[in-house]
Amino acid sequence: MKADQSSGVIVGIAGAAGDGLDKTGDTLARTASRLGLSVFAYNSYQSIIRGGHIWLRIRLAEGKVTNHGDALHALMVLNQDSLERHVAEVEPGGVVFYDRDRVRPVPTLMRREVQEFGLPVRELAQPFGKVPAVMQNAVLLGAMLFWLEFEFAVTREVLQDTFAHKSPEIAHQNTALAQAGYQYAEQNALRPVGLSWDFGRIRRPFVTGNEALAMGAVAGGCKFYAAYPMTPASSILHWLVAHSEAAGVLVKQAEDELAVINMAIGASLSGVRAMGGTSGGGFALMSEAIGLAAMLEAPVVIVNSQRGGPSTGLPTKTGQEDLNQVLGASQGDYPRIVMAPYNTRDAYYSAAEALNLAERFQCPVIILSDLLLSEHPETLEPSDLQAALPIDRGHLLAEAPVGYKRYQMTTDGISPRVLPGTPGTTFVAASDEHDEEGNVISDQFTNAPLRRKMHEKRMRKMDGVLPLLEPPCLAGPQDAEVTLVGWGSTWGAIQEAVTQLAADGIVANHLHLKYLIPFHRDHVRKILSGSRQIAVVENNISGQFARHLLAETGIRPAHLILKYDGEPFRPREITIQTLAIVEGKPHTLGVLEHEAREIAYHHIRIHLDDRCRPSELVRRAMAEQTTPVWHTTIVDRDTAAVTGTLLIDAETGATLQWLPA
Amino acid sequence: MSDALKIDDFKGPVHPDWCPGCGDYGVLKALKEAAVALQIPPHKLMVVSGIGCSSNLPGFINAYGAHTLHGRAVPVASGARLANTDLHVVITGGDGDGYGLGLGHLIHAMRRNLNLTYIVMDNQIYGLTTGQTSPTSMLSHRTKTTPRGNVEQPINPIGLALISGATYVARGFSGNPKQLTELIAGGISHAGLALIDVFSPCVTWNKVNTYAWFRERVYDLSQEGHDPANWSVAMEKALQWGDRIPTGLIYQTYRPTYEEAEPVLGKGPLVAQDLGINQSLLDQFLAETM
Ligand SMILES: Cc1ncc(C[n+]2csc(CCOP(=O)(O)OP(=O)(O)O)c2C)c(N)n1
Ligand code: SF4
Ligand SMILES: [Mg+2]
Numbered sequence: 001m002k003a004d005q006s007s008g009v010i011v012g013i014a015g016a017a018g019d020g021l022d023k024t025g026d027t028l029a030r031t032a033s034r035l036g037l038s039v040f041a042y043n044s045y046q047s048i049i050r051g052g053h054i055w056l057r058i059r060l061a062e063g064k065v066t067n068h069g070d071a072l073h074a075l076m077v078l079n080q081d082s083l084e085r086h087v088a089e090v091e092p093g094g095v096v097f098y099d100r101d102r103v104r105p106v107p108t109l110m111r112r113e114v115q116e117f118g119l120p121v122r123e124l125a126q127p128f129g130k131v132p133a134v135m136q137n138a139v140l141l142g143a144m145l146f147w148l149e150f151e152f153a154v155t156r157e158v159l160q161d162t163f164a165h166k167s168p169e170i171a172h173q174n175t176a177l178a179q180a181g182y183q184y185a186e187q188n189a190l191r192p193v194g195l196s197w198d199f200g201r202i203r204r205p206f207v208t209g210n211e212a213l214a215m216g217a218v219a220g221g222c223k224f225y226a227a228y229p230m231t232p233a234s235s236i237l238h239w240l241v242a243h244s245e246a247a248g249v250l251v252k253q254a255e256d257e258l259a260v261i262n263m264a265i266g267a268s269l270s271g272v273r274a275m276g277g278t279s280g281g282g283f284a285l286m287s288e289a290i291g292l293a294a295m296l297e298a299p300v301v302i303v304n305s306q307r308g309g310p311s312t313g314l315p316t317k318t319g320q321e322d323l324n325q326v327l328g329a330s331q332g333d334y335p336r337i338v339m340a341p342y343n344t345r346d347a348y349y350s351a352a353e354a355l356n357l358a359e360r361f362q363c364p365v366i367i368l369s370d371l372l373l374s375e376h377p378e379t380l381e382p383s384d385l386q387a388a389l390p391i392d393r394g395h396l397l398a399e400a401p402v403g404y405k406r407y408q409m410t411t412d413g414i415s416p417r418v419l420p421g422t423p424g425t426t427f428v429a430a431s432d433e434h435d436e437e438g439n440v441i442s443d444q445f446t447n448a449p450l451r452r453k454m455h456e457k458r459m460r461k462m463d464g465v466l467p468l469l470e471p472p473c474l475a476g477p478q479d480a481e482v483t484l485v486g487w488g489s490t491w492g493a494i495q496e497a498v499t500q501l502a503a504d505g506i507v508a509n510h511l512h513l514k515y516l517i518p519f520h521r522d523h524v525r526k527i528l529s530g531s532r533q534i535a536v537v538e539n540n541i542s543g544q545f546a547r548h549l550l551a552e553t554g555i556r557p558a559h560l561i562l563k564y565d566g567e568p569f570r571p572r573e574i575t576i577q578t579l580a581i582v583e584g585k586p587h588t589l590g591v592l593e594h595e596a597r598e599i600a601y602h603h604i605r606i607h608l609d610d611r612c613r614p615s616e617l618v619r620r621a622m623a624e625q626t627t628p629v630w631h632t633t634i635v636d637r638d639t640a641a642v643t644g645t646l647l648i649d650a651e652t653g654a655t656l657q658w659l660p661a
Numbered sequence: 662m663s664d665a666l667k668i669d670d671f672k673g674p675v676h677p678d679w680c681p682g683c684g685d686y687g688v689l690k691a692l693k694e695a696a697v698a699l700q701i702p703p704h705k706l707m708v709v710s711g712i713g714c715s716s717n718l719p720g721f722i723n724a725y726g727a728h729t730l731h732g733r734a735v736p737v738a739s740g741a742r743l744a745n746t747d748l749h750v751v752i753t754g755g756d757g758d759g760y761g762l763g764l765g766h767l768i769h770a771m772r773r774n775l776n777l778t779y780i781v782m783d784n785q786i787y788g789l790t791t792g793q794t795s796p797t798s799m800l801s802h803r804t805k806t807t808p809r810g811n812v813e814q815p816i817n818p819i820g821l822a823l824i825s826g827a828t829y830v831a832r833g834f835s836g837n838p839k840q841l842t843e844l845i846a847g848g849i850s851h852a853g854l855a856l857i858d859v860f861s862p863c864v865t866w867n868k869v870n871t872y873a874w875f876r877e878r879v880y881d882l883s884q885e886g887h888d889p890a891n892w893s894v895a896m897e898k899a900l901q902w903g904d905r906i907p908t909g910l911i912y913q914t915y916r917p918t919y920e921e922a923e924p925v926l927g928k929g930p931l932v933a934q935d936l937g938i939n940q941s942l943l944d945q946f947l948a949e950t951m
Contacts, residue, residue, distance in 0.1 A: 033951065045940070165723065205947040215946055221936030225743055243946060248934055250743055250925045255769040259736040262729065262766075266709070266740025269727055270748065271932040274740065292730050366767040377950075387943040391936050417933065420725035421748055428719045428726035431712070440720055440728070558771045 002093060003073040005195050008038075008061025009148065010069045014086050015078030017045065020134030024076070024141050025056045027178075029206060030158045031150055032060040033379050036200030040378040040492075042068040044567060045316055053081065060148070060196060066343065066492030068376070068570040073148060073193070076140050077103055080637065084613050085601065088594070090114050095147055095190070097140045104637075108615070117190055119143055124180040128173055134216040138174045142181025151190050152182050207381045208487075209341070209373035210235040212348040213303065214387070217275055220352025221391045222265035222301075224274040226252045226260040230490040231315050232371035233305040257282035261289040261302060268298040269429055271396075271419035273355050277303040278323045281312065283329070290364050291330030294458065296429040297407070297415065299358035299365075299394075300365045301351070306370040308566045318371035318565025320488055320539035323516065323548060326366055335361060335413075335461045338517040340368040340488035345384045346514070347373060352389045357468070360394035361461045362417065368516070370539070372568040373489035400425035405436040409453055413460030442451070460520055469515045471523040476509030483531035483580055485557065487513040487545050490537055490569055497574035504575070506582055513545075514567050519552040528555050535559035535581055537574055591650045593617050596630040600646050604634065612636055612643050619650050627651035666700050668693050673721040684861030684872075685715050685782050688833030692751065692780065693722060694838070694847035707748045711763060713755035714789045715782035715861065732762025735770045738777055745932045746920050749849055752779040757787045760796040760816045771854050775919045778848040778855045781818065782835075784863035785870050792866030802869055817915035819899035819911055822856045823892065829855035830895065830912040834879050835862070835884070836872050840909065847910060848874035853918050860908075882909035889913045 003009040011028065022043065027041045037060045044055040059069045061206040072090045073207075076097040077083040083103050087096055092113040098105070100118035110116070121139045125131045138159075145155055156175050158266075164169035207215075214432050216238045217225065227237040240251045250267075254260045257278050264274040278286065282302045293300045299458040306322045308314030313321075326464060327336055337357050341350040345368065354365040395416045397404075415436075432442035433451050441447045441454075476498050486494045492513050501508040511527055513520075528534060534557040536546040541564040543557075550556045561577045562567050580587060591599070600614035618632040632649040635641060644660040671693040678687050696706055706724035710716035712731035719726030725748070729737045734752045742750040759767055759781045770777065786804060787793040793806040797818065801810035822830040829851040833841040841859065848855030860875050887909065890895060895912035920926050928934055 030951070107928065203951050206950045207947070211950065215938075215943065219938045219943065223931050223934060223936065224740065226740070244944075247938065248925060248928070250923060250931055252743065254736065255765055258733060259739075259766055259769070262736035263740035263743070264735040265729075266727070266737035266742070267744035267931070268740070269737070270707075270741045270744035272744040273936065274673065274744070288730055289733065292733070296727065296729075381948075385943060386946065387938050387940040419745075420707050421704060423702070426703050426723055426725050427707075428728055428730040430720065431730055432728065438720075439675055439816055440717070445675075465909050478849070 003193055003195065005062040005197060008065050008069065009073045009193060009195070010071065011144065012057045012075045012086055012089065013056040013058070014075065014082030015054055015212070017054050017076045018134070018236045019054065020137055021054050021056055022076065023134075024137040025058055027141060027155060027158055027162065029058050029377065031145065031155045033204055034154050034158065034208045035150060035197070036202050036228065037062060037197070037205060038204070038379050040065045040376065042372065042376045042568065043364065053085070055061060055086070061457050061581070062200070067496055067571060068568070070225040070415070070570050074144060076144055078137060079103060084109060097143050099136065099140065100241065104299070114614060117143060117185070119181060119184055124184055125177055129178050130283070131177065135174060135177060138177035139181035142178035142183075143185035146180065146182045146185035147190055147192050149197060150194065152179060155541065162450070167627045178188070180574055183495070202382065204382060205385070206377050207344060207380060208235060208375055208377045209347045209369060210305070211239050211353045211366070211376065212344045212380075213341070213369065214239040215385065216348035216351030216354065217242070219250060219348070219387050219389050220355040221273045221350070222249055222275050222355055223272040224252070225276070226263045226274070227277045227281055228254055228257050228260050230279045230282045232307055232374040233279050233303060235375065236277045236303060257285040258289065261286040261293070261300070264300045264357045265289060265293050265296065265298045268293070268300050269296065269420065273299070273359065273428035275301040275303065275355070277305065279305050279307050280309050280325060280525045283322065287329045288331070289565045290336065290366075291334055292431050293334055294330070294336060295336030295431050297362035298429065299362050299566045301354045301358050301365045301367065303367045303369060305374040306368065306410055308564070314566040316371070318539060318568050319564065319566065320490070321564070322368065322369055323540075323544040323546070324367060327517070328546065332457065332542060333455075335363040335458055336517060337361070337365040337465060338361065338368060339365070339515050340513070341545050342488060342491035342512055342514055344378050344418050345380055348385050356390070356392040357465065359396070360392050360414075361465060362394065362414065363461060365464040368377065368488060406438050407434060407436045407454065407457070408455045409436055412464050413457045416638065431554060465563065466518045467519065469518070471520045472511060472513055472527070474509050474511050474527050477507055478509070480507045481511040482533045482535055483528065483577055484508055484535055484537050484561075484578065485511045485513070485549070486537040486572065487516065490539065492539055493569040493574060500571055500575040501574070501578055504579065506579065508578060516548065521552050524549070525553045525555065528553070535560055535561050535578060537569065539563050539569070591630065591648065591653050593630070595617070596632060596648050598652070599648050599653060599655065600632045600634065603646055603658070607658065608634065608643070611638065614646070629656065664906065666702060668697050671696055671703060671723045673723050678717065678935055679714060679720045680865050681807060683714065683862040684784060684835035684863065685718065687793065687841065688715075688753070688780060688782050688859055688861055689721055691838050691841035691845050692753070694842040695849060696724075697849045698842065698846045699849055701749050701849070705747065705749055707750045709710040709734050709741060709750060709752050711758035712789070713758045713787070714863070715753060715784075716756040716758055718753040721748050732758055733766070734758065735763055735766035735779070739770060739773070739775055742760070742775055742777055743920070743931065746926060746930045750777050751849065752777060754798045754922050755783060755788065756781060756783040756785060757795045760818060760847070764796070768825045771822055774826065774828055774853045774916055774940045776846070776852055776854070777811055777835070778851075778857070780845060780848075780857045780859060782861035783818065784867055785815070786863050786867040788863045788866055799869065799924050800826055804866075817899060818856070820896065823899055823912055824894055827856045828853035828914050829857070831857045831910045832908045833859040834875055834908050835859055836876060837879070837881070837908065840881060845949075853916060864902055866900070867873060878904060878906045879908045882904055882907050882911065884910050943947055
């Protein structure tokens, strides 16, 4: 798709970790945002401090954009590797910016009509004294700003605000470098993108899902937040610590996730709104205590921001792989609510809603987020986040009535709550099964009917939850060839895929689920009964949500569109797979050419020296080999001389053999 | 003083389900006596436990309480205390609960120095689960799961507390209720984390460390001019085991508590603070992102 004002310009920035890319990306995003554009960024980073490959995408548009988009319109690369790996993604008409001193263009990898624009960074930086390497990006950024037709004055202001508190000198140097790049682009006839932007010039908040969620928690009355650092949940902890005093939230980094949830439960028992945050591994450690919260009827909210698993898995990559874990958390049956916010704004309101539901139903509420939602920043409308939110403390009594029973068996299952410290009564919140007063009936004084009724009382609370949750609704035309069903953070990509499909002449619609427990069974059944074909879209390998949908509604979706490589969906990927479904084409798992190329880069990094790169790839059958093979020619980067051929199994992805020339 | 609290005010709703003769009766009594001595009303006392015979204690005393998971009493108590600093939070549990499953939490609680009183009913055995070896079972002790005798060095709770930064470290014996009451009262009054390891014999499953066994060996440090302010001497006492075993207040020091260092608690107990946010503060937070 060509760059235009409404679907936006997509810019890629690639380099090594430690190159200072985040700052460059940030400056660009903020400039766009201050000009009044809508911004959506995604940082596909690795959890290392230096080295490795960093890959940042920023989408800028006049209207709201809901995902990081498909192909690139501009690319800025800070090293040779980055150029080679991403330059083919640049659309015809696009541009590639690079440092002429460090990077050599590879015309064979580029698509037609892509401008290559190398800048003599060292020379341009010279007048400004000793410039650290991480600052030299500013020169490339300047050229990018010129191409985008952004006003330099706005960037100057952003750099001032970003660096002035560090030192005026750094702010000044960065600005001078960016300006040098801007002027160089102007003087050297760089052809700008050619959009007549209508800059709105409203200042918009530019926040990540975790920041929004943390602010929503504060607005929702959270007073206690515990966490043990774990990507991608850590930035909730970081934001709350930084704003702890102003927001009046006690933030505790605990010794482990067992402590996190148990501290939150303790705080909740004392009567404050308590939350904990983690990712899948930490959530696994919390499992037993999720059931404890349910048994003690202690309101607590747990955020599980998912990353790729199992085990340590992909610490800095996204996934929706913990649904099964969350559904299966803890032993026994117990009331709980599980919700998956679908975008940044929703993350804000979900946090507050979760706190209300937790207190109202005195049970654990789990917010299932993921790395994409947690960490990508996007612009919101200034009015998107409202501070005044209803705080529903549920059935909380300031005084203990005569004959008070903490676990009173009521018709709706909700027992009035009195907090420790209230005179006139006492009770024990017990993890063993107990009677209405909290006395244990698990062991010495067992009582089958009381156990039955207490168990029913707790579970009965769930009946009251569903009516409070906004039911899902179908987006797009009622009658469609295919219904895409998603949950959580895939919302933005799916809804754009629906638009792309329409452009391709395929009528699709979109059903998105936020509430996973309890489930809007009847609504979903009714909506899906009108669907001709159902495809569930999710970021895992087994179709966890599709199975949940089957369990809840009896509907077995015929198609799954799955992604589990650690990257979030791009709309086009969903579109392509949907087209294949509509055309009845089978989905294959073979290794595609660009994937074979990435596998070759990995082999080079580990076993060969960095001076080579993959060039031609040919997929061929081979004698003595039942599966086809990618014959990957590896050449010297400098001389282009062939160094050998790498054989990659086009089905399994195995690196079969290295044949030196 | 007619409305002064008496021991009956702390009588729990049910009679303890412990075996007759269990050491935990003495601990329960001493805890009530301490509450009486300090005149803490039942609604200001919160007793938090894990799982085990000893951890059943909160159900047997008139106070607010939480009977949590095996090994997790310390973090639940920590959260409860951070959320309401008007409560006296006492943790009660066993050696398995506190020095086995919950050991990690205990060490962190000690270095954190929250204002908590932790009473461990140390019977050197797993009572509730019918007599398996525990982290404090002595070497060569034959238990259900160590039929040839325990080969693992027992944990030294007192030594551990001393090197982990506990600010009140004591050892009691449920056969000495007067001393135990004083130690518990001292622990509750102490500003900071108090660890009180109590020999609390399991008459059913531990036939080695019986009342008689302890009576022959224990002595009271206060009778021997012990200086609880001296950490090195305290450490020597921590290592003393065998014919003579010290009891009493082993070490006490003062260090700012975690609560004192937490700025958010400067505005009073968390539970009494306002909830939510106003638009101007939210706008300020949002402005930081622009
Ligand atoms: C996670 C977990 N593991 C195991 C148990 C079983 N269990 C209950 S109590 C206990 C040991 C109790 O020993 P201790 O803490 O010394 O208490 P005592 O009964 O001796 O007073 C065990 C292993 C449990 N309840 N939860
Ligand atoms: S089994 Fe041991 S610890 Fe448990 S109640 Fe009986 S005597 Fe006490
Ligand atoms: Mg024990």
